Amino acid sequence: MLRSMYAGISGMKGMQTKLDTIGNNIANVNTSGYKKGRVTFQDMMSQNLSAAEGPLAERGGINPSQVGLGSQLGTIDNIHTQGNRQTTNRPLDLSLEGDGMFVLGEGDLTTTNSTATSLTGMDAELSYTRAGNFYLDNDGYIVNADGKYVIGENATYDTDANGDLTVQPGTQYNPIQIDPSAQSFSIQTDGTVKFIDQNGNSQTAGQIQIAKFSNPGGLQKTGANNYTNTDNAGLVDNLIVPGEEGAASIVSGSLEMSNVDLAEEFTEMITAQRGFQANTRIITTSDEILQELVNLKR
Structure with a gap:
């Protein structure tokens, strides 16, 4: 043939x-x-x-x-590459300007004072996305359309001697929870989530942080706008505050469209x-x- x-x-x-x-x-x-x-x-x-043959005395070389x-x-x-930004004016619609991805986690919640402080088994359930259309569930957690928790540095709620709500710094790799009784909330460009409590005081619920990859092309698509890490993606070990260390900043009220x-x-x-x-x-x-x-x- x-x-x-x-x-x-x-x-x-x-x-x-x-x-x-x-x-x-x-x-x-x-x-x-x-x-x-x-x-x-x-x-x-x-x-x-x-x-191929090299040159000889009586002739040249042959390819x-x-x-x-x-x-x-x-x-x-x-x-x-960066996609265009579409303005929605919805506070839970977040877009990233620059390098990095939102981190999503699944797992059983470990709670302290009725507030989540960690996700058990979360290391095997991390995924990453650039789609920032997020929502609040019944307990005030910021989640995506599939109910996966948006990960960052969560704050721990407590009450002082006067019975007023206070917020203490938490740790990384935790879901972000807004007090369900909050009057309103906003998300800053550095990922800080603030809300107004029942007394009209401004409180910090936590800080959404992002993951950065030296080779984002090495990520593996898993559907539903999600990616998983691979051995060739070059994940930076710690989560990064948006806008620092060359990471993307967060723009609330907008979504990043397809590129x-x-x-x-x-x-x-x-x-x-x-x-x-x-x-x-x-x-x-x-x-x-x-x-x-x-x-x-x-």
């Missing part, structure tokens, strides 16, 4: 994967915090027809003669379609050549 036929098949498979990625990008053009994918290709190992055997999938990259550019995706779609058609022509032409060989014997 002709090598060109198998080269054409490999090219068709590659173009199919490229079209799959483009289709997923277009489907998520309005998904908050979505990061587009990109496909790259590599050539396959080439078959050597003749090796190798090789025939390529097609293409193969190289990488499918996640492009973590998909429709004009670019449609152009890539045309390129992939024409690439697929060209590879089918290779197979068709190779088939015609084989047919001519078969017809030699009549």
